[in-house]
Amino acid sequence: xxxxxxxxxxxxxxxxxxLIGQREQIFRQQATTGLPDPPMTVFPPPDDKSLVESFxxxxxxxxxxxxxxxxxxxVAERIVKHVGKLLPELESEPTEILSxxxxxxxxxxxxxxxxxxxxxxxxxxxLHDQNTRSRASVLDVGLTAVEAAFANTGSIAxxxxxxxxxAAGLLPLNHLALVPLSRLYPxxxxxxxxxxxxxxxxxxxxxxxxxxxxxxxxxSADIELTLTLGVHGPKTVHAIVFDDSx
Numbered sequence: 001x002x003x004x005x006x007x008x009x010x011x012x013x014x015x016x017x018x019l020i021g022q023r024e025q026i027f028r029q030q031a032t033t034g035l036p037d038p039p040m041t042v043f044p045p046p047d048d049k050s051l052v053e054s055f056x057x058x059x060x061x062x063x064x065x066x067x068x069x070x071x072x073x074x075v076a077e078r079i080v081k082h083v084g085k086l087l088p089e090l091e092s093e094p095t096e097i098l099s100x101x102x103x104x105x106x107x108x109x110x111x112x113x114x115x116x117x118x119x120x121x122x123x124x125x126x127l128h129d130q131n132t133r134s135r136a137s138v139l140d141v142g143l144t145a146v147e148a149a150f151a152n153t154g155s156i157a158x159x160x161x162x163x164x165x166x167a168a169g170l171l172p173l174n175h176l177a178l179v180p181l182s183r184l185y186p187x188x189x190x191x192x193x194x195x196x197x198x199x200x201x202x203x204x205x206x207x208x209x210x211x212x213x214x215x216x217x218x219x220s221a222d223i224e225l226t227l228t229l230g231v232h233g234p235k236t237v238h239a240i241v242f243d244d245s246x
Contacts, residue, residue: 043152045186051151052241055184058154059239062216069242076113078240079143079176083119086141086174086236096122098136098172099143101163105178106145106244124165142172142234147204147211148191149179149239155188155215156239159208166210175214175234180244 046054056066067082069075083097084090099121102111114120122139124132144164148157156177160166169175185191195201205211218233 043187045190046151051184051186052181054151054186055149055154055179055239055241058151059216059237060154062154062237064154064216064237064239066239066241069240071243074109074113075107075178075240075242076110078242079107079110079178080113080117080119082176082238082240083141084117090118094118094120096120096139097141097143097176098122098124098139098165098168100145100165100168104145104163105143106180107178123163124167127165127167136167136171139172141174141176142168142170143176143178144169145178145180146183147208148188149177149184149241150186150188150191151184152187153215155213157191158212158214159204160210160212161208166212169212169214170233173234174236174238175217177214177237177239179239179241181241182244184241 049057052068056068059066067078069078083095087095089095095118097119099105101123102121111121121143122135124136127133127136144158146156147159149155150157156179158164158166158169169177185194192201195204214237217235217237
């Protein structure tokens, strides 16, 4: 009996040694023949409407909202206008908003325009610090850019890293997301396909501390099946879509 076990063990170990010596043969090449280009989508792509219109419609269906900055309009001024709607006290006292770093938002003259309206950006660098957490927890508006936005679902993708705190899009009651046209895609799958084509997918995943997907305001119907917004995250999600080609 022991001889049979020893023989089987030696056979298995010999097989493993053989495979390790030919490791390129362990896994077969993934077949790609016949795959659509770009790939099939879980949710149907937008119809003949523009990507911006489709994105705005889907976000509205999710209880979110959207502004589109037209040619000649100022993105920073549009941000000030929306923050003013959320915080009526803005005219009489200085206000902080929880934010990504200004150079991660890619909006010209942002800090200068905000300062003229009594608004400053609080960009946390260490949420393990109690004072930083306390300061961030009382702010009502969070300002972020997006890694991508998807017209067929109204969703946005957020990455985290230096100058891109995840708290800005999750902690405040109101989330204001800046969506450049260059980062608006018809579908999630089209975004992934573009990343692969450009050779950027691995770098994105490697350089990001976290990749989060946001589909409208936070919702819960756990209590008496009554839908409530803002239980586990922002109560409002507002997107500002702008042309970043210039």
